[in-house]
Amino acid sequence: MSKPASKATSQFEPATRLALLRSLWRSRLGDLREQSLIRQGKGWFHISGMGHEALAAVALSLEPEDYAFPYYRDRAFCLQRGLTDRDMALAFYAKRESSSGGRQLTGHFSDRKLNIWSHPSPVGAHLLPACGAAWGMQLDGKDGVVYASLGEASARQGDFFEAVCFAKERKLPVVFVVEDNRIAISTSTAETNPIALGVLNSEEWQRVDGSDVEAVAAAGKVAVAHARAGQGPAFIWCDVERFSNHSSADDQRMYRAADELEAMHARDPIAIFQQAMIKDGLLTEASAKALEEEIREEMRAAYKAAGADVDPLAEECDLHLHGALSTPDAMPKLELGESCRILDAVNQTFHSAMDTMPEVVFFGEDIADPKGGVFNLTKGLSKKDPLRAVNSPLAESTIMGVSVGLASYGKRPCFEIQFVDFIYPGWNQLVSNMATLRWRSFGQWKCPLVIYAPCGGYLPGGALWHSQSGEGSFARVPGIRVVVPSTPADAAGLFWTALHGEDPTIILLPKHLMWAEQRVQQVAAVPLGVARTVREGLLVTLVTWGNCVELVDEVLETMEGDVDVEVIDLRSIQPWDREAIADSVQKTGRLMIVQEDNISGSVGQMIVAEMCSDEDVLRSLKSPPVIVSKADVHVGFNPIYEYAALPDRERVAAALERLLASTLQTTLEQARAPAPMRASVTDSSDMIASEESAPFSSSKMITVPILGEGIRVARVVSILKQSGDAVLADDALCEVETDKAVFPIESDEDGVLGDWLISEGDEVEVGQDLVPLQMQGGEPDSDAVSRPAVAAEASESEAQPEAGLKRQQGGLLPE
Ligand SMILES: Cc1ncc(C[n+]2csc(CCOP(=O)(O)OP(=O)(O)O)c2C)c(N)n1
Incomplete structure (x- = not known):
């Protein structure tokens, strides 16, 4: 049939070349099949890898235990790594058996067994997780490698630069591959990508022609060997063509000249690779055509079969949003004494975790000794194990993104954000990866981890970015857990539960309470979703959490007479304890919330709305519920602003008195009367602290x-x-x-x-x-x-x- 192979033009054995050619054609013909099906009104979306197929050759250098963080044009790479045509077809039809259970767009490859990480749509968001997985392997002393690819336009994302810096800083075994097709949807990137702008060290980047499969394979081999040898990250910049529209929602004839589109086909990697094989006698024109036809038929069959597969079930809409909730049976004994501070309880819990959980890793700004964190929460940890308690760069997206990759690799990150106000540079990692990974991969991938951050105000001089409490922002992100302990015992117990949990958990530590000596109640693992009754009462249910637990306590201590208030410390914001609040309100008939967060879209509003939509609770109400809250305003540096904005004792006491005096009936009657509406319990005159001057004194x-x-x-x-x-x-x-x-x-x-x-x-x-x-x-x-x-x-x-x-x-x- 064919002449003996000449090895002159190839680095590969004939069988490898043939197998690789098969992967390239499977990718190309699968793309063409999907394009065709879209034109027939089947499927919803297609994004192709046509023109990028040569990257499959890099997969030849990877081992099964390596990890891959490919992007949506890496269809051929993923097929070469082991995904099947059926996998692709199930994903196209968004079937229940697909890797995402039908939740992700096509082209968002994922396979737990093949260590192909689930691709997120926000471009570049997978790169820091890739570093996390690489760090995990490095910590375990493995010689594994992580492949991470992206388009050249995506290389303008901040996460790309953070990932490159972090990989270099820690000498991580990551092979970064930029696939440069000179265009981002319709925008030319030839002069605006970072290598063209001269902001990358071009000497570190192997530049390779993506129409030459052999050259890509050779570059991949060098890069993977470099990373596997522990020499740190390796970099490939691969010049490719995008033969197709950006996606099925696009038509590139609208913005690219016909001759440009025509000319690029001279750089077709499959045609060039196949021609070389024909030249070397591995194939004939006829056998190559037959191979193509054979694969075309295989594609038809695969897509036909997948089209008939079962669809996702509507009742499984929230399946895999979270892992199971569980509370560890016991927690190690801590030396907290009769009273201590939250920071001591957290620090001791961290030491217990360090001692008993080898997979726990601590990371954050200034967390290493001798500083041990700006709140001393991590003191002594890096002395104990400098590899597992590490100072992070000043880069929150790195902290958040690396935690996701490290956790999905199998470690237990317990990472610090120095102040919750600074979590926003890492927000994309929180909402795009942490919160979605388990759900979007239909439970294949997960990222159990703890992110903790001091939060809140009541500390003069904090200003805008050292005073936010923030829980409302987190509470509405599906897929994460959120807790706010207000006592040392709860801090220890909630950390212990979160560290053994299945989900990403945000722990907010109220700064005003962090250094306060508090009596220690029994220390045990605290279940998520269970509120703490601080004091029992019959007249009002007062729900609060964080810094405001102390505020409420101060108010009740100073109020005259016996104010029979039931105080509930919510402590777990997501999930939250509906039952405890509903039971209490049905007993007292009155509900008051005291919160430090902004009022709009807040946890307090959520609780009131949920309680009022419960018929039994609503029927039991004797007065309209009341929220004492920070208004929708920022906290200014001068403490006058802070006191004006945050709930204080006077406002809490006044609201409580009004609540006790009001009845639902009279409130409804007043509402019908033509009086101006009162927007919230704290109207603006209540909010401005009066200025009193100090008495003249010598x-x-x-x-x-x-x-x-x-x-x-x-x-x-x-x-x-x-x-x-x-x-x-x-x-x-x-x-x-x-x-x-x-x-x-x-x-x-x-x-x-x-x-x-x-x-x-x-x-x-x-x-x-x-x-x-x-x-x-x-x-x-x-x-x-x-x-x-x-x-x-x-x-x-x-x-x-x-x-x-x-x-x-x-x-x-x-x-
Ligand atoms: C953060 C983010 N912004 C915008 C988009 C919409 N978008 C999807 S792909 C794309 C272009 C990406 O270009 P490039 O990185 O060069 O990759 P290519 O598609 O050309 O392979 C854009 C703007 C997105 N997915 N994520």
């Missing part, structure tokens, strides 16, 4: 100032000036030590010191009186007027009637 009290990030207590290490000493403004008076640093406390005026109220060694609280200062001139303290919220100058009865000293303590000095 003496003042030096107090413990804000010491940073929610710190509440310090120890006096030295007294530097004695009673009766004359001191000048800026003189250091004493030094106090916190968990984080030693702070000198200075005088802000000239004067003579009175008697010290504390001694060396004493523990002092932020805002506590230290020593009086007698000023010579007796001038009014102008700063107290212009900066009424600075704790060192405020006392509960003087400068801050609205906010109350207790909630001002412990300021925030962002790092």
Whole structure:
């Protein structure tokens, strides 16, 4: 039939060349079959790999245990890796048996057994997960390699640059392949792709002609060998043609010249590869034609069979959205004592995880020792195992995206976002990958992981980006779990459950409570979706969570008489405990929510809406439900803004009193009367804190100032000036030590010191009186007027009637 093969033009054995040619044709003819079916009104969408088929040759260098993160033009690559024509056909018809259960567009390849990761539509979003998988293999000491491909236009995404940097930083075995067809849908990219712009080191990139299958194979071999040898990432820039429209929704004749379209076929990789095989005597023109016809028929048969396969079931719409909810049987004993801070409980839980869960990996900005995180949550972990507790780059998309890949590889990421306000650069990874991976792969892939972030305000000086609570943004993303502990025991117990869970879980840690000593109740793994009844009562159900648990407690402690309020700490936002709230409201007949988040689209509104649409709960209501919330406004730097925006004791108390006084009947009657509608419990006049100036005084009290990030207590290490000493403004008076640093406390005026109220060694609280200062001139303290919220100058009865000293303590000095 054919002459013996000459190896002169090929690096491959004849059988390999023939098998590869088969994959190329299966890809091409499968694409043509799908195009044809779309024209017949069958199927909904097609995106082709025509012109990109040569990349299949890179798959020849990969081993079964390697991972592939291909993009939608890599049909031939995926077929060569092991996907079948039936897989492709099932995906085209979006059948239940397809890799996504019919949930993903065609071209979004996935196969758990072949280690082909499920492709997300937002371009470039798979690259950081690819790095995560590579890191997992590296941590396990494997010599595996990760293939990650993308189009040249997608190489302008930030995630591409973050992925390249991270792979280089950690010498990850990733082979990045850019398939450059010079166009992004209709936009020319010849001069705007990053290699053309000169922003990539072109010497690192093997540039290869994508019409030459042998050249692509050779480049792939070099790149894979480089990565497998532990020399870090390898880079291929492959010049290809896009023979087809961008997708079935496009017509490239609208924006590409006919001669350009015609000319590109001279660079058809299949034709060139096949011609070389004919030249080498492996095929004849006739046998090549016969092969093509044979495969064409196979395609017809595969698509016909797949078309008759079962469709997805409507009742399975939410199948695989989450993994099963379970609570670990036990958690290791922690040394928390009778009282401790949330940060201690979290830190000890992390140490237990490090000791007992070899797959756990910690990662985040500044989390390594000696700093151990800006909130000290990770102290001691990197000393214990520097490979499993690692400082991340200052790149949140890297933190989020790498966690997804690492988890889907099989590790347990427990990654820190320094402040929840900074999660937004990584938001795409959260909503596009974390939240969808399990669902979009019909349960094949999953990413059980923990992302935690300090959240919330009530710490003067946080401003816009150190004050957000954020839970409402997360609560409406299907596919993730969200929890907000407000006690050390809950923090430990929820972390333990999340670390053993099946799903991506966001844990928000309220900053105002992080450093607060709290009595420790029983420490045990806390189930997700179960609220905590803080106190029982018969008159009102008050639901709150996070920082506001303490706020509510303060209000109830100071309210006169016996206010019989049932307080429920929601603590698990998604899933949330409908039953506990419904039962309580049916008992009390009144519902009040206190939340720190913005009002619109919030968790509080969700709870009220759900309760009011439950007929039994609605019937039991004696008064309209009330939400005390931050308005839809940002938190400003000057604490006046913060106190104006956030719920405070006065507003909570006033709302509670109004709720107890109102009845549904009178409220409905008032609503019918022609009075202006009250939009929310906190109208704008309620929201603006009144400014009171400090009294004219020739003496003042030096107090413990804000010491940073929610710190509440310090120890006096030295007294530097004695009673009766004359001191000048800026003189250091004493030094106090916190968990984080030693702070000198200075005088802000000239004067003579009175008697010290504390001694060396004493523990002092932020805002506590230290020593009086007698000023010579007796001038009014102008700063107290212009900066009424600075704790060192405020006392509960003087400068801050609205906010109350207790909630001002412990300021925030962002790092
Ligand atoms: C983040 C994001 N923005 C926009 C799109 C819509 N879109 C899909 S493919 C594409 C062009 C991609 O071009 P390129 O990366 O060069 O790959 P090619 O399709 O040419 O192979 C665009 C704009 C998307 N999928 N994701």
